[in-house]
Amino acid sequence: NxxxxxxxxxxxxxxxxxxxxxxxxxxxxxxxxxxxQDPGMGLRLIHYSVGAGITDQGEVxxxxxxxxxxxxxxxxxxxxxxxxxxxxxxxxxxxxxxSPLHFGNGTRLTVT
Amino acid sequence: AQKVTQAQTEISVVxxxxxxxxxxxxxxxxxxxxxxxxxxxxxxxxxxIRRNSFDEQNEISGRYSWNFQKSTSSFxxxxxxxxxxxxxxxxxxxxxxxxxxxxxxxxxLIIKP
Numbered sequence: 001n002x003x004x005x006x007x008x009x010x011x012x013x014x015x016x017x018x019x020x021x022x023x024x025x026x027x028x029x030x031x032x033x034x035x036x037q038d039p040g041m042g043l044r045l046i047h048y049s050v051g052a053g054i055t056d057q058g059e060v061x062x063x064x065x066x067x068x069x070x071x072x073x074x075x076x077x078x079x080x081x082x083x084x085x086x087x088x089x090x091x092x093x094x095x096x097x098x099s100p101l102h103f104g105n106g107t108r109l110t111v112t
Numbered sequence: 113a114q115k116v117t118q119a120q121t122e123i124s125v126v127x128x129x130x131x132x133x134x135x136x137x138x139x140x141x142x143x144x145x146x147x148x149x150x151x152x153x154x155x156x157x158x159x160x161i162r163r164n165s166f167d168e169q170n171e172i173s174g175r176y177s178w179n180f181q182k183s184t185s186s187f188x189x190x191x192x193x194x195x196x197x198x199x200x201x202x203x204x205x206x207x208x209x210x211x212x213x214x215x216x217x218x219x220x221l222i223i224k225p
């Protein structure tokens with residue numbers, strides 16, 4: 001089992017560019033989520049999904065879009081990158097919403 | 113409002129010392145879950161423990177132990193006989209009624225050899 005796979009590991013964008021962070025899990029987990037981690041602030045929930053075709057906003061959804069067309073994949077899209085989106089992004093999945101999260105290795109994004 | 117406070121930003125101890133990481137939470141929910149996660153210098157996030165609000169039994173796993181006290185809204189984490197490999201950032205988190213995790217800011221633990 002690969003667990004939760006995130007790509008890319010590092011990315012540098014210019015303001016206004018768009019990109020998609022990929023996330024895939026092979027554990028047949030229904031629940032998937034995206035977090036951003038900023039220094040001194042812990043993790044903040046961006047978007048989450050409780051199953052294929054269902055997504056919802058978390059604490060900091062502005063500037064990000066998600067979709068969940070399959071159980072395995074949960075991509076995060078930045079439509080027009082801003083310097084405030086410079087952060088480390090983690091994708092996570094779990095069997096149920098209240099179950100412990102399995103995290104990907106993270107994507108370090110820098111927007112200049 | 114729901115909140116998790118980890119007042120200790122950074123703790124530094126010498127190897128083999130015991131160390132306790134504090135976690136205080138706020139919630140109006142009667143049913144909730146509390147978690148601890150570890151983030152070593154390599155950056156990945158690793159699940160350590162989950163506790164539900166109805167289970168106040170303390171938990172021990174090897175050198176790790178957790179003390180859950182609803183009366184003081186605390187879920188503290190103790191490492192006994194610390195080792196250099198325990199150096200990491202430790203996060204406490206609270207699952208709200210929508211099962212969204214509210215995270216503390218983390219405590220950076222440095223174990224000196």
